Amino acid sequence: MTNEWPYFLRDLHLARPLAAIQFLGVASGKGQVASKKKPCGPRRSSGLVTRMPPSFERALCGLRGFCSARSVLDFSLRAEKKFGISSTRLVAALGLLAVTIGVKPARHWAQGTGGRFEGNVTGVAGEPIALATATLHNPATGQVREVQTNREGYYELGFLLAGHYELEFAAPGLGRVIFQNLDLAVGQIRRVDVVLHPPAEVTVHAPPPLVEVTTPAVGDLIENRRLSQLPLNGRQFSQLALIAAGTTPPYPNGASEQFNTTAMGLGFSVNGQRSERNNFTLDGVTIMEPFAYSLTANPSLDAIQEFRILENSYSSEQGLTPGAQVNIASRAGTNAFAGTAYEYLRNDALDAKNFFDDPARPIPPFRQNQFGGSLGGPLERNQTFFFANYEGLRIHQSATNRTLLPPESLREGIFSGANPLSPTGQPFPTIVNPQTGQPFTGNVIPETSINPVSRAILNLLSEPNQPNAPPGTFNNINVGHHLVTTDQFLVRLDRRWSQRTDIFVRALAYNSRQLFPFVPNSFAQNPPASPGFGTNKNDKGRNLALGMTSALSPSVVNDFRFGNAYFRGTKESQNIHSGFLGSLGIPRAPGATNDGIPAINVPGYADMGDSDIFQPQIRKNHTFQFTDNVVMSRGRHTLSFGEDYRRLRLFYLVEDFGQGVFSFTGDPVTGTGSASGNTFADFLLGRPFLSFAQAGNSGGNDRLNYEGLYVSDEFHATRRLTFTYGLREEFYSPPLNADGRASILDPSNAKRFIVRNDVGQGSSLISNPLIRQLQSLYKLEFLTSQQAGLPASLILPDRAGWAPRAGFAYALTKDGKTSLRGGFGVFNSLGELDYTAETRLSPPLTEFLFGLDLCRFFGPGACGQTFAPPTLTYPLAYTLGNMPPDAISSPPNIRNGYVYEWSLSLERELNPSTLFSASYTGSEGHKLPRRALQNQGIPNLPNLRRGNHPQPGSNQFTRATDVNTNYSAVILRLERRLSRGLSFVAGYTYGKSLDDASGLQGTNQPQDNYNMKAERGLSDFDVRHRFVFSNVWKPPLGSGQRWLASGIPAAVFGNWQLSDIWTAQSGQPLTALLGTAMSGTDSNGTDRPNLIGNPNLPRGKRGPDLWFNTSVLVPPPVYTDQQGPFSPFSVPGNEGRNVIAGPSLLDWDLSVERPFRITEKANLMFHSDFFNLTNHPNFGRPGLIVGTSSFGQISSAGNSRQIQFALRLSW
Template sequence: MDFGSPVTGSLAPIVPGSAMKRQRRAARQRLHRARSGCRQADRATCRSDTLPGAAAFLRQQTMGEASRMAVRLRAWIVVALAVGAVSTGLAQTHLGAIRGTVLDPTGATVAEAALTVVHVPTGVGRKTTTSVDGAFVLTQLPPGNYRIDTARDGYKTHVSQTTLQVSQRLSLEIRLEIGAITEQVVVTADALIDRESVALTTVVDNAQIVQLPLDGRNFLQLALLAPGTSPAAQGSAASVRGDFAMSVNGAREDANAFLLDGGYNVDPKLNTSSVRPPVDAIKEFRVLTNTYDASFGRHAGGQVNVTTMAGSNRFSGMAYEFFRTQALNATNAFAPSDQPAPDYRRSQFGLSIGGPVVRNQTFFFADYEGLRLDEGITQIANVPTAAERQGDFSASLLLPPTNPVTGQRFPGDVIPAPFVDPIGGAIANLYPLPNRAVPFENHVDSPTLRDRNDHVDVRVDHLIGAGSTLMARYSLGDRRLFEPFSGPGFAAVPGFGSDIERRAQNLVVGLTQVVSPSIVNDLRVVYNRVSAGVFHENLGNSLSTAVGLPELSDNPRDFGLSFITITGYSPLGDEFNNPQRSTTNTVQLLDSLTYVRGRHLLKFGADALFTRQEAFRDVQSRGFLTFSSQPNFTGNALADLLLGLPLVTGGARLDNPQRLRTESINLFVQDEIRLDDDLTLSAGLRYEVISPPVDVEDRANVFDPVSGTIVQVGTEGVPRSGYATDTNNVAPRVGLAWAPGGRGDTVIRGGYGIYYNQSALAPGEGLYFNPPYFDFNLYFPLPGLPLTLANPFPEQFPLPTPPSALAFDPALKTPWLEQWSVGVQRKFGGRRAIEIAYVGSRGHDLLTARDINQPEPSPVPFNLRPDPRFGDIVSLESTARSRYDALQVTAQQRMRDGLTLHAAYTLGKSTDDASDFFTSAGDPNFPQDSNNPGADHGRSSFDVRHRFTASFAYVLPFGAGQRWASEGWAARVLGDWTIAGIFTAESGAPFTVALLPEIDNSNTGRAALGFGANDRPSLSGNAALRDPSAAAWFDTDAFTFPAFGSFGNAGRNILDGPGYQNLNLAVLKLASLSEGVNVQLRLEAFNVLNRVNLGLPDVFLGSPTFGRILTAGPARRLQLGLKLIY
């Protein structure tokens, strides 16, 4: 752990003028004589008239000096920032502080009291003395249990036992009793509410982490217990493949910071977490959601500050396994009734050990966890029958094909064998044969998903000498995943899955130095590396060549099968975004210095982050072919395939290896001022400079809106990154915390701040998707010049489509949020508390994209773009905005009568122009009308109007020390049982109704890359149903196709999806095997009530399942667990 060595000395006192010194000296003497008299007299008759006068004088003079010092401080801050002072960008430190006041029985302050603060697990302590007004502060302390010994002549020694949480500023009031210093008074100081913090935070401690049932044992799921949080929108970029993502108080999912032992633990590709230690390796974590101080930054959403376990003076450890099998799972509501349950086997196992290397000096902790998952993934597909793939459509339910030459139906609705293109026939035979006796969805299969995960952590803490400690922690996470299906919109038949590889490493080295009793410095060096790749299943295996199609690329890593879509049937081919790989290295240097001066707790910091990414992404390197039921062909897409008549083809020829570089520098200063014993002012200032990503060799081009041409970066006035660095990122923070009466039972807090967000790297990769490094073309058949399957991507074509291009807004800015909150927290008794707060935020300059070459909608057949030399021109801009307002209520109960409880309710609303730069839940990249992006303003895709969560752990009242069955065999059998659970209930997420993506009803063009813009239908009346069901979730008759060449009037995210309710439950039994060795048995049930949580409906007008819900969340799953704890 990061803790200071034992040091002796008092806090730096305030230095007044000579006259003031004499007055204070006299006041202290009067105060000391009065207290001595009280100690010698009868306590019942001892009056305090003399005591408050002297104490009040000292307080008044101290406060006056504090005010004068504040003026000097402001000037000093400006100078410090100007010269670049010491710094960190994140106070992201996980270290905390203990501050307080020592009082005598009358409430007067006690000066020069000696305090020893000992970190109980390691036995290492720090010493200090109270100032003239009885105050003390110890900073840069690691979280954990502490013993605080307070001694002063004439008083009994006061022993406090308390717990310091991660990044907490703990405020204590220590009251001494008159008596001999050899006598002791032992009390427990449990800070249920924070008297001095203005931030809204939620702490999840180790007891909650290890007791609560977690599906997948991902501790980050517990961050969703905080009010104001909501899960990422369905299908969001950051949440694929089970990765954790969330929205916090209206911020996007890429706006969260993940900190591990004070260091940056973020994968900059999408701003997700890098490494994720196992549950039993986490000591605790804090989720900061609103108005946190200037020491936290770089991201404008939540700050998830995690501390790992460290060794102590006692050897301890555990070994465990959690197991699931199909026999323990209920059947999903949408599982095919005519098929057996797919295979399922999941085993998660691990061990940990920690202890001393040298007692009271050097400690270690190490852990390992593995995951082995084999799960059959059921997918239903529409495949051609044996007759249809031979050209016989006589029994087909689809439209019979017509001869494209004569316009007449083929005799008997059978295409003559000589007419069948051999390549088209070979492609049709790639489909498996139907295995279900139904007209549609006639094929089902459950190939196996394989997931292999291994994770290791090693941590060492060492006391170097007086005032200095050193820690180092290394984490490695390795994952190998095979997905038999690539995802929605891609092939629904086996053979076209994806292989995913990801290796993440995180190293933190920290040095904490106690320079003096009032100055502590913390230095961190962090190295973070993430190497990830996604590869198509047929990597290097040219299925295209096998069926007769040419390979578009000559690079073997791109070989596979072109992506082929056939209207009425499931797609074929490998996912067109792959292969791709990126290796990102991040080095962080951060330093923070804490300085205690009178009533001021000052913190200065600087943080430098250097990021390097080597990557490739071979988008559309195998090309695509589309066959559609167009009447000017055969009217039957499969017949078009068999005749070799594609509607459109396309693909990319590319040579664009990525070598991105970016840096960011953050500076901050923060002051926590105790204006009075019950009033704390928090004021801070932060400055952030984030350089845009650049290619190390400037091997990138962008479209220049000024010249209307594609130019190389770094030339013709275009910056190397495509846009200029935004240097105007000044972020003030201010807040007040008031505890009326100074008792600490009630705290009123409020604050305001500006927060900047470092965007993910992925949008910056757009630098590489312009000609000539990325040359994407679409090919359409021309009269007398049809496309052939033998040459679907002709290099020489009379009328190639204009190239697409990508541009950056030259004035692109750093996204930023305003945050504010006001609330009240009240403690009831010693173990319960409730907090009610209003929380608001406004997002500015949020990243979005639009097509700046979109034509106005028109029914004219050939609707030319403004610049006909180009197709769509994707412009990355910082023009989106957002708004969030919420009422948030939190209630908690610390352990009382065996029950621990935490509940949170949020009534909120989030609106924006775009909920992410990427797509989610079927949303497109672009607004419907790129010439009027503001028309897309609506509810955020992650907006949840009502959300309630409750977590609890209840120790049953049986066994030793309990109310019942406290002795004998009954105590052994019935004792040490715990029931723990998490309940979640939330209203439905919004969704948008749109036309099928391939339908360009507005005649404004389709995007060549990404998902482009989906046209929306026209809406008449209210489409929401009073009693929606999976068969009809909304009124489909309320939506109609707009007139060709026009946009529909239906808005974005105007309907609500199904709500969500879930209860996860765990039953735990602890049994002793021998002295110091215990075994824990666990039974965990996820969705224990087996509630059907419906997915989103089919939102595409024109789809045969429009308005229906076809998916549901997991049914009940049981998990068995065994832990050996020693």
């Protein structure tokens, strides 16, 4: 058989994974292996001649012991004789393993959805019983599997779906033992030991084990009972991850929720790891969107059987990220037809007012309908099964927003009169005409002097509706509408192909459309002014999984999976096609598509215009995945090994500042520097202090591969002691742009850019005339990748290397009621692929145009500059900004991060239904990514200015991989399994997380790249104390119960069930900012003030009007230099990161339900949920920008009390 692959397979780079399949048993005559060195040669096996590809031969011959066996097939024949394994199957499995060892793999994701039974069969005297038969039976599907024990009396049955099973053990001359009602969870290794007596039959009803005695992993299982019965606001499965100890949520109404609410909510951190470092799989294949690291689809609760969260010390099978591994199993059909139909209803009539709602107004309108159904059953009894699910969601939610708007008098240019006070409560200064230098008559700007763009934007704003608000406080309460429409479908087919082989196929489709009415400006951190400037977000996700599990022999099982994850997401302003710029005769930036409303920032007032400045965004990504896992038992060892191969296609486009961004800040420290004497007057006159926009197109098609290899051994040293150890290697290839569109900044020269070798000196890429002007004006240089010694991707590959893992599980007592478990491992942090877009955010592809009023910025000494100051009309016309160009670029030597993790856990069974555990978990991360500034000026006084930069006047953002992290936590957990109608889980975590940066975006850029020690502080997601209690309780009331067992009381009070979730946690830390780069380090607004006292008020004095002590957070002193009196530069502030304690969280959600029997098999369930039952206000973040009207004040809160009713029909 030829080694040539079809074109589409070559494009997917599937040659290596399919090579094993190619020679899985294909007869091809007498083909010789093409190798001049010592050949392994063709070998005959059962009449077949298997032709082995040369790459397999070289890889296999490189493994110790294989060539000494003269050939792989020689080895396979010996294995066939000794172990009863088919030689061709073994060659395929070994080839798949060997070829991954023979290459440098890329990146591996875990599977982990298959469970396993294991144990020992012994006689009465404790002697091992060899060749005893263990027969597995699934009553729901008719599945039957049979294995024999080895000479140690050990058996194993793996890759099993979660469900209920029966196990029967028998041996010649001995009796039978039957275990019934054996529950097996997702990824669970359940140990069932058995003692065979002389001829007799024993039936055992086995309760689920409480104490874990097989694996060192720390985590939690969210079983179907909790999925279906606990109260969940929005019914997203990922919400249940927050009931696991060691997890922390995002802030209520925080930035992480802005675009991750209904569609893709994943914003939780686990054991000190970043929220984007969690990994999700569904049925053993990835369900992640690789660019933004969110879900491609969000499966319905009714489509999930259960899921498991692994948090620390998990095996080498799990990889890619150091955070949580969330392994989800979808529901499958059985021999019994079963279905559901349901609708959940919420509206404003059932809800309490939000803390910040206007007391004089009714509750803002709200409607939410969540509806759907499922159906499953047999297509062919005991052979073929189906399951299908649909769910829809419709939300019309009013959102309240408090802002400070300019009053009518200021909009008319009147800076005098009865109440001439600024937002800070100070009298307005004399307003000067910048063109003449003369004051305006009566301190009133005439209409003829007001810029038409300013007037057009003001006409879009609503009038302040709180006329009695004191100066400097919020004078307007707006209500916007958050609209959500989602639909999702899941279909699954399972087929018993043979006694040894099971296959399945599952497809999931997800569509979501959302409108967010209020989106804060990412730079100014101010709330938007009015409704009408919102953002539309549309997502389409598809996920496909195909799986085949085969028992190659009684001791070897192979599991193969194919997956395809597709995602298309768009985010754009609702005004993007409004034609606002065109209506004023202002052209868009070259290459831009955004024809929306410019973003306007005036200190003291709410942002005006389209404040979402990073749009439009388009992501369209494909992930093709092939995985194969083999589990082999030999004596007291269980060996697992496998490979994961992925081919990724990524398309991403973003227009940063496409509609134009204008800041009228002046000097944010002294209040001086305004062109007219007042920043709002500057806005009316159209005289911005700073303006910026993007020219060019950042879109691109990237291709990259991931390969991962792992090997793991589970060694049962004794019946009470198990060691687990393994290795993992994984690798992501650098992205290669299919269109040749790639450019990065030369790290050694801030004016030099490196482009692909196949596009010459970059001239063929410079099609934008504006960027051609920039190249000529600023003498930009271009090198080819060959000249720079770089590959075509422009990014040097970084191989993560082998990551060892080891752990143990020891039953301290013979009865197995007490265990001690621990582990240590190295966990790679791979796949943060947003840097792929940064290879297209540099000249000659795109350019960021900055306009700066040099005279006002540098002082009178700079007033003679050639460039004219920016205006609202220009550079909206985008000829050229008056500052040298900027670039956002990736360095060529991006390094992969890694995290050391360790844990120690003690578990004790208190009674047959109650378990107590105490755990210590820790981690230490290195080389994690952050945002950096390559072209930063050195803060030396008094001559601190952009002239100190490698490229004067410009700043190039890039990324660095030098972040270190540390986390330690003690976790206490008490669990009661269902007994006498009650089950609960209580978990308390006392932890501390430290790092140099908590992410890649927002305020995670340091204020001084030369002083990273000053960035060491609490993580943004640090939560010192967190307690979560969840329970399900059926009171003993009604027929057949202890109380009120008959009559009317039984009919009224009987058969009710209560479930709830209690959550209490301390606040997450906060950092005050200046909102501008006062230190001259161009830190993107992350300069911090000086701290001259304790910023945290006593608990009794904290409130939404003043959450922390703002008086101790002051701007650093301002320095002047020889070029003029105005020079807004200072040293970086001494405030540390995250020194302010944020608001705490307290929440109680309650669910009440009761079934009503319709027929023998049909029930109608009445269900009611009460979210935030006590209506406790959980405040959002306070304003953190020094000097703004919202500094120290809180304007948002989490959900008030909300009530939901539902009806569920099940049969």
